[in-house]
Amino acid sequence: MKPKSRIAPTPSGYLHEGNLANFLLNAALVRDGGELMLRVDDLDRARYRRAYVEDIFRCLNQLGIQRTEGPVDVASFEEEWSQEKRLPQYRTALDRLRESDLVFACPCSRKELQNGTHVHGCLDRKIDLDTRDVAWRVDTRQVSEELLIPDLVQKEPFVVEPHTVIPDFVIRNKAGRPAYQLACTVDDRLFGINTVGRGQDLLPSTAAQMILSDLLGFDALMSRITFLHHPLITAVDGSKLSKSAGARSEPLRIDGSIIQRLEGLTKQWLG
Numbered sequence: 001m002k003p004k005s006r007i008a009p010t011p012s013g014y015l016h017e018g019n020l021a022n023f024l025l026n027a028a029l030v031r032d033g034g035e036l037m038l039r040v041d042d043l044d045r046a047r048y049r050r051a052y053v054e055d056i057f058r059c060l061n062q063l064g065i066q067r068t069e070g071p072v073d074v075a076s077f078e079e080e081w082s083q084e085k086r087l088p089q090y091r092t093a094l095d096r097l098r099e100s101d102l103v104f105a106c107p108c109s110r111k112e113l114q115n116g117t118h119v120h121g122c123l124d125r126k127i128d129l130d131t132r133d134v135a136w137r138v139d140t141r142q143v144s145e146e147l148l149i150p151d152l153v154q155k156e157p158f159v160v161e162p163h164t165v166i167p168d169f170v171i172r173n174k175a176g177r178p179a180y181q182l183a184c185t186v187d188d189r190l191f192g193i194n195t196v197g198r199g200q201d202l203l204p205s206t207a208a209q210m211i212l213s214d215l216l217g218f219d220a221l222m223s224r225i226t227f228l229h230h231p232l233i234t235a236v237d238g239s240k241l242s243k244s245a246g247a248r249s250e251p252l253r254i255d256g257s258i259i260q261r262l263e264g265l266t267k268q269w270l271g
C-alpha cells in the first residue's frame, strides 16, 4: 500500500523547530511515491489566530515540503479544510461513543479532579450525558492496563498505561465541542492515513486514539497506521520542544543552517 502521512500542526502559536523537524520527518516517510496531507488542527478556537495559519504555509514553503492533499493557502483552509467543516463527522462519532458503557458525563472542575477522584458520582453514571456543562470522558479504569505501541524504528514497542498517562480523557468538552483525541481519530480514518511520525510527547495521545478507534468499531489503530514516535528536540535554552510548546512570540527565522540541522535530526530519527 502507498504510504500516506499527514502534517497536523495546531494554529495556537508560531511554529518552533520541533514542529518543523516533525514536518520534514513526515515528508521523508512518504518520499517514495507516497501521499502527504496537510491537516490544520484548529478545533481550539480560543487560541486560534489567522497569523498562525499563515505561519504554517510560510514554513512549509520555506522547507520546500510538497503536499498532495489539504489546504494550499489560508483562504482554502478557511473555506474548505477547517475542522469546523467536519463537525458533523465528529458528532456522528460522539453519537456512537455515547452508547458505550465506558463513556460518562463529568461536571468536575480541573481543581476537583486534581487528586484523581470524581466528586460528583460521575463514575456511577448517574449524570445524564445531555446535562449542561458536563464533559464526556472515557473511564480508563475499564481499558487495558497496558497498551503496546509498536514503532517503525524502535525495536521494542513503547508501553503505555492509559489510566496513568491519560486518566479519563475527554472526548467532548463542557461546551459540547469534540476534543482533540476524538477529532484526530476520526480524521486519520476519514483520510486513510497509514503512516504517522509524531513526538514521543504524544504517546499518551496515541494510546487514547487506540482506545477510541476500538470503541468506534474502526479497525485497530495499530493495524491501520504505522507510527514512528521520535524523541523531542531541545531548544537553545535546553527546554524540550513538544508539539504543544508553541510558545514562540514571533515567527521563526528559517535559514539554510536551520534546515540542515533539522534534516540531520530527521535522518537520525529514521534510524
Ligand SMILES: [Zn+2]
Pocket (backbone or CB within 6 Å): 105, 106, 107, 108, 118, 119, 120, 122, 123
Ligand atoms: Zn467527574
